[in-house]
Amino acid sequence: MKLGVIGLPNVGKSTLFNAITKAGAESANYPFCTIEPNVGIVDVPDERLDVLAKIYNTKKITPAAVEFVDIAGLVKGASLGEGLGNKFLSHIREVDALVHVVRCFENANITHVEGSVDPKRDIEIINLELVLADLESVNKRIDKAIKQARGNDKNAIVELELLQQIKPVLENGYPARSIKLPTDKKLIVDGFFLLTTKPVIYVANIAESDINKPSHENKHVQTVLDYAKTESAECLALSCKIEEELIGLEPDERQMFKDELGLSSSGLERLIVSSYKLLGLMSFLTAGEKEVRAWTIERGTKAPQAAGKIHTDFERGFIKADIVKYNELVSLGSYAAAKEKGKVSIVGKEYVMQEGDIVLFKFNV
Template sequence: MKLGVVGLPNVGKSTIFNALTSNKAESANYPFCTIEPNVGIVAVPDERLDVLTKMYNSKRTVPASIEFVDIAGIVKGASQGEGLGNKFLSHIRETDAIIHVVRCFQDSTIIHVEGDVNPIRDIETINLELILADLESVNKRLDKASKQAKTGTKDAVKEYNLLLAIKAELEKEKPARSCKFTADEYELAKTFFLLTTKPTIYCANIAEGDISNPSNNPHFVAVAKKAEQEDNTVIAVSGKIEEEIAQAPENEKNELRELYCIKDSGLNQLIKASYNLLGLISFLTAGEQETRAWTIIKGTKAPQAAGKIHTDFERGFIKAEIVAYADLISAGSMLKAKELGKVRSEGKEYVMKDGDVTLFRFNV
């Protein structure tokens, strides 16, 4: 899973990226500090892994992970090549979802490309550029699709009609995801690689003094309201605080969290929200050698989940021995869970659930 971190120049994208990934991406007070995208792999926080590691005395623990990409700042006219324009947009196309960093803090020492802090205007600037870029892509594709649709082929007609519906939304300055897609249409729309079909989280970068109560920040309140209207998610983060904590020695991190009254960091919330955004869940495996979280899409059946571990597991799938994480912890051990009848034997049609502690049986 790859998520693009986007926003106007100087909104704190690279600062937040550095805190997320413990990376050293350049962060400076001028536009286009980031040119080539920086990439970092981040573990998905999952307290269940620590508990299972202790229970099984596992030699190593492997969490699920997300790839974050810090993409160059966008400006007005990017869809027409302004700033880093087309290069920027091509980097977004390669991601699965968007983390849109919005500046919600005042700081006269940090230049704002528009001269003042106005997060709703900033959001609309970027959204419009993505819409215009998609409109250009749709118009190009329509030229070809209209010729193919004249043949009367069912698939060609379906594609042509879907492109027309998307174009109508884009011309209203609405993102393509505002279309009411059927499941089949959504799968077809994904093949268009449009920017505005990508799910989005707004990451409101607030001042240090607002972190304990973001609702006191009127800019954050405005972004939260817009996110609700768009059925998007918003997370409040103080980039400066999170970067300070990320760079501190391990034995000082908890002290800093207490100092800033942070229970669950904004970054942890952002990582979890990103994971959920794409409809992903984790099933768990545990043993003496390793405790691990495996990422699958909601609705995945047991054989396909087994294939995440090894293709032979899917090919020779016999059954899955599964216990819900909560039941295993309540029992205290796998042996006790079996005695209590909490371990189930599931077949090929079983749909995996988040937190299933699983042992696959297979034969090849």
Template sequence: MKLGIVGLPNVGKSTLFNAITQAGAESANYPFCTIEPNVGVVAVPDKRLDVLEKMYNSRKKVHASIEFYDIAGLVKGASQGEGLGNKFLSHIREVAAIVHVVRAFDDENIVHVDGSVDPVRDIETINLELIFSDIEVLDRRIEKTVKLARSGDKKAKAEFELQERIKVHLEAGKPVRTLEVTEDEAEIIKGYFLLTSKPVLYVANISEEDLMNGSMENEYVKKIKEYATQENSEVVVISAKIEEELSSLDEEEKRELLADYGLEETGLDKLIHSSYKLLGLMSFLTAGEQEVRAWTINIGTKAPAAAGKIHSDIERGFIRAEIISYDKLVECGSEAAAKEKGYYRLEGKDYVMQDGDVVNFRFNV
């Protein structure tokens, strides 16, 4: 599961990426500094693993992870190939969801590609380019569908009507993700690979000063939140510069700096958790002396498919899943105590996994 970090040039994308991955993506005060997408894999923070590691005296701890792509800054006309438009659009097609970084601070020393800071205009600049690209893709689809529809194909006729609805929606300047559709229609739309059908998480990048002053809700942030509400998207407020600084510190120094800012967790932890949620993901856990580990699955995954995340043989030979919730296990204090109290249960092939299930899969191959 990959997320693409996008935004206009000089909004803090690469600074944020540096903080996320400590990968040192070049950051400079001019457009198109990032040309090829930098890729970084980041651990999903999960305090449950720390607790289980101590409980089982495990030798190894493995977090779930998410991939972030730092994608080149976009300008007006990208859908017609302006700037690095074609590269931007091809890279964004490869990601499952979009992290849209929006500048929410004033700084005369940092050039804005449009000459002034206006978060709603900046969001719409990118959204419109994606919409233009989607209309072009959809027009090609409609051309093929209309021929079949005219021949009397009922399925093609229904799909043509759906395509026309999508086009009207796009031409009104609205992304596909805000169009009300049935489950069946949503499945059809997935096959169109439209950019604006991808889920979006907005990141409001505020200044260090605003963070220090506790102004997490400046006027720019309020405008971003108002916009995001219209499409049921979430907003995470961070200071990319501070996050980059935090990422270079050890745990004790990090805690001290967070306390200075009156924060309990980093903006990055919020961002990573929100990204995980945006992708419709959750974690089940395995624990033992060898290792404790979080495994990434889609919400709604059944036990055999979850077993397959560990190894295909376990899915193939699945018999039962021995499961306890993390909270119950911690309440008991040990696996032995939990078993003594009868809190472990055996689940079959139709069991839908829950976040925080601690699992031992029984299988035979």
């Protein structure tokens, strides 16, 4: 899973990126500090892996991973190349979802590129630039599809119909993701690589003093929350600066600091939970003496396709899978005990994987 961190300059994008990846991306008080996108791979926090490692006496733990891409601050005119906008927009095309950081704190010492804190305006600046970039792409595709459709190219005819459905939505300033399409048509639109089809998580970057305050007590946060609801997008509030401070502490100190702040989980953990929810993802587990590992798949994935995440041979030669639920294995203390109690199920090709399944795939190639 690849997430692109976007937003106007100086809203806290690189600070958040530093916090969640420990990558040390440069963070400074001037626009376009980030030119080339910084990339960091983050382990997905999963307490189940440590529990299984003790049960299996495992030598190696491999969590699932999320790739974060820190994309430089966009400005008005980015779709026309302002602020190296075209280059930045091309980086967005490569990610699965967008983490849109919005400034929701006042600080006279930190320059705002638009001169004041106004979350709705800031969101709309970014979204408009993405819409305009997509409109240009759609117009080019329509010209090409019209020529191909004249030759009775069936695929071109279908594409043209979809493009002509998307164009007026973009012209009215709305993202392409606001169009509800059946799965088969959505797959075709995904092939257009439009920026505004990307699902979004809005991150309201708040001051430390606003941590744990209800959203209605911070008008800026409430604005972001209300905007996210209009798009059925995910939204969470966190302090990017506090997250950066947390990540620099030792685990014990980090927990103490979280307790002092009244935080039950870090911003990273909440961001990953939101990302999984947004993209319809889940994890299944494999466990043994050599390794305990989490694998990320889409909800609704069947057993053979899940096996293919491990190796293409597993999917090609899939025979069956032995599955035990995580909670039942932990409750009984061992795989052998789970098997003895009849808690290990043998499933076939039509089995739909469930969150927390511990799996042993059987295959033959």
